[in-house]
Amino acid sequence: MTMEIPSDLIRFLRKANRVAVLTGAGVSQESGLRTFRDPQTGLWAQYKPTDLASPEAFARDPKLVWDWYAWRREALKGVRPNAGHYALVEMEKRVPEFTLITQNVDNLHRFAGSRNVLELHGNIQRVRCSECRTFTEDWGDDTEAVPHCNVCGGLLRPDVVWSGENLPRLELEAAVQAARKCDVFFSVGTSGVVQPAASLAFAAHNKGAVVVEVNAESTPLTPKADFFLQGKSGELLPELVAEVWK
Numbered sequence: 007m008t009m010e011i012p013s014d015l016i017r018f019l020r021k022a023n024r025v026a027v028l029t030g031a032g033v034s035q036e037s038g039l040r041t042f043r044d045p046q047t048g049l050w051a052q053y054k055p056t057d058l059a060s061p062e063a064f065a066r067d068p069k070l071v072w073d074w075y076a077w078r079r080e081a082l083k084g085v086r087p088n089a090g091h092y093a094l095v096e097m098e099k100r101v102p103e104f105t106l107i108t109q110n111v112d113n114l115h116r117f118a119g120s121r122n123v124l125e126l127h128g129n130i131q132r133v134r135c136s137e138c139r140t141f142t143e144d145w146g147d148d149t150e151a152v153p154h155c156n157v158c159g160g161l162l163r164p165d166v167v168w169s170g171e172n173l174p175r176l177e178l179e180a181a182v183q184a185a186r187k188c189d190v191f192f193s194v195g196t197s198g199v200v201q202p203a204a205s206l207a208f209a210a211h212n213k214g215a216v217v218v219e220v221n222a223e224s225t226p227l228t229p230k231a232d233f234f235l236q237g238k239s240g241e242l243l244p245e246l247v248a249e250v251w252k
C-alpha cells in the first residue's frame with residue numbers, strides 16, 4: 007500500500023534550495039541490518055551493544071571489541087543499500103544544496119553514491135589508532151591479537167564514536183549549520199533519542215524550516231514535525247522523490 011504524499015509537501019520540495027536529511031538505523035533496516043536497539047543475533051546475542059561500543063569495554067577487553075567490529079564488517083560484505091538510500095542519492099542530484107547527516111556507521115549512504123555525507127558517529131569501515139589517531143587502510147588480520155598502529159604501536163580501533171565520546175567536531179558543526187540554514191529538514195529512520203543528533207531537527211524547526219519525519223513509528227520529534235510520513239523509508243522515500251521530481 008503506497009502512502010499519499012501531501013501535495014503541499016511536494017510543492018515545498020519543488021521550491022526548496024537547501025535540504026538537510028538526518029538518518030538513523032531505520033534507513034538501513036530494509037537492507038537487512040538490525041536497528042541499534044534490536045536484540046542482536048548469534049554469538050553476540052549475549053552482549054549489549056553498549057557493552058561493546060564504549061571506551062571502557064575496549065580498555066577492559068580490546069580483543070572482544072575488535073572481534074565484534076571485525077564480525078560486523080564481515081557481515082556488511084553481503085549488505086547492499088536499499089531503495090531508501092538510492093532515493094536520497096537522487097534527491098541530492100535534484101536539490102541545489104543538499105546535506106546528508108547520518109548516525110549510521112554502516113557506510114551504506116556512500117556505497118549508494120551519496121556525496122555530501124556527514125558521518126556524526128564515524129564509519130565502521132575506517133580504522134584508526136587508539137593513541138595517535140592515525141588512520142590505516144590495512145592491518146594484519148591477526149586473529150590472535152588486536153593489530154597495532156604502524157606509527158606509534160598503539161592498539162588499532164574502529165573509527166566510530168563510542169558512548170561517552172565526543173562526536174567529530176567538524177562534522178557536527180557542519181551538521182548544525184546545515185540544519186539552521188535549510189528550507190526542509192528530513193528526519194529518517196531514527197528514534198530521535200540520542201543527542202546531539204536528535205536536536206538537529208528542532209534547530210531546523212526553530213529557524214523556520216519545514217520538518218518532515220519519515221519513520222516506522224512516532225518519536226519525540228513527531229509532534230513538532232510539519233509532516234509525519236509513517237512507514238518504511240525504503241518505500242516512502244522513492245515514492246516522495248518520484249512525486250516531487252517526476
Ligand code: APR
Binds near residue numbers: 030237
Ligand atoms: N523505515 C523507517 N523507519 C524504520 C524502519 C524502516 N524500514 N525500521 C525501523 N525504523 C525506525 C524505528 O521505528 C526506530 O524509530 O528507525 C528507528 C531506529 O531507531 P534506533 O534503533 O534507536 O536507531 P538510531 O535512532 O539510529 O540510534 C541513534 O543511538 O545507540 C546510538 O550510536 C547509536 O547511531 C545510534 C544512535
